[in-house]
Structure formats: C-alpha cells, structure tokens
Amino acid sequence: MNYLVAVLSDRIQAESAYCALEKEGLPMENVAILGRGYLSADEYGLIDPKEEAGKLAKLMSSWLIPFGFVAGYVFSLSTGLNTFAWAGELGNHLIGGLLGAIAGAMGSFFVGGGVGLVLGGGDALPYRNRLNAGKYLVVVRGSEALTKQATRILRQFDPENIQGYADPAGNAL
Structure with missing residues (x-):
C-alpha cells in the first residue's frame, strides 16, 4: 500500500485539491482530508x-x-x-x-x-503538529500508479510539503 500526503495551508485549498482529485476519477474512498472539520489524526490512524x-x-x-x-x-x-x-x-x-x-x-x-x-512517531509527529497549527492534509492511499497520478494533480496546488510513503505491511502512517 502506498500513501501520498500533501500539506495544504487552508481549508479552501484542501477542498479544491479534493475536488480536482475527484474530477480526475480517483476512487474517493482512497482520498481523505485531515484537519479542522474533517478527520482528525487519531480518526485516520496516524501513530501517536x-x-x-x-x-x-x-x-x-x-x-x-x-x-x-x-x-x-x-x-x-x-x-x-x-x-x-x-x-x-x-x-x-x-x-x-x-x-x-x-x-x-x-x-x-x-x-x-x-x-x-x-x-516512535516517524513522520506522524510533524504531521500532527501541522494539523495543530491549522493546516490540512490531503492523503491518498492506493497503488503506486494512483499515488503518482495524485502527485501530479496535487502539485498544481503548491502544497507546503508533499511526501510519498510505501507501506509493505498495509498499516497507516
């Protein structure tokens, strides 16, 4: 399982990125927004x-x-x-x-x-800190081809950070 995490500065930018991913035909059950008003880090399964x-x-x-x-x-x-x-x-x-x-x-x-x-937290702690600072994360989970397609789409939104992960065990970040 591969993950792609993009850090976006505000809610509007995160929602726009989500809509762009939807327009490109990505399966939306593999896309999540984390941040205020959406999933929390614990709900998504980021390691504490x-x-x-x-x-x-x-x-x-x-x-x-x-x-x-x-x-x-x-x-x-x-x-x-x-x-x-x-x-x-x-x-x-x-x-x-x-x-x-x-x-x-x-x-x-x-x-x-x-x-x-x-x-113990790996990259989860910096992501939690960004969520606490009011930023939003757009997370895409799926095959390597899916995350590459999502990377191309998300780069248009000039994210603060965009990082891909390969998880052979299939666990959350």
Whole structure:
C-alpha cells in the first residue's frame, strides 16, 4: 500500500485539491482530508508518538526489571557488601535485587519512553503538529500508479510539503 500526503495551508485549498482529485476519477474512498472539520489524526490512524513511547517502555520494563533484580542480587552476592547490617546477609542481597529492579524500571522509563517519543512517531509527529497549527492534509492511499497520478494533480496546488510513503505491511502512517 502506498500513501501520498500533501500539506495544504487552508481549508479552501484542501477542498479544491479534493475536488480536482475527484474530477480526475480517483476512487474517493482512497482520498481523505485531515484537519479542522474533517478527520482528525487519531480518526485516520496516524501513530501517536506518546502512545508508542508508552508501549516501548512497557515492553522494555518486562525484561529490564527482572534482569535488574537478578543483576542487583548477584552483585550484592559477589561483592559481599553488608550495606544494611540490620537486614542480615539474605536481606542485603534482596535489597540489592530490589535496587537493581528499580534501576531497570528507571531504564525502561527513560530510555524506552524517551527514545520511543523521539523515534516512535516517524513522520506522524510533524504531521500532527501541522494539523495543530491549522493546516490540512490531503492523503491518498492506493497503488503506486494512483499515488503518482495524485502527485501530479496535487502539485498544481503548491502544497507546503508533499511526501510519498510505501507501506509493505498495509498499516497507516
């Protein structure tokens, strides 16, 4: 599945582009306008970077927290540290494991969440920002020939940006 996304400055320009695509005989079920009064980014299926960051952080925590516990326990066991005399030998090892698990949770939150926020959205974040700024997106979904035809038509409207994407999995942007 191929996608073509054109960023247009106002509603009139987006509607004119939509009408031009319709006049050229493009299947209108493959054309969408995103913006105020039309589909939102969530309704169309643009990836939310915050949601992706949360998923990545949860995925990382599922293995970092247990790994951190084991690493903290083994570190305490191998060094023989007696940091908390009141806890005894086993208590010190368990506290070391607990501190390692906390470090694993922090790692999954900061690395998984931070990296996921920066990289998880791909081009979706700039498109969301443009929608928030009052711009409109005209999205054409279909074969390569269809998106090439749409590109030729949409260039007439002097879009701020026009970008094509090939999605082999058939997912939304």
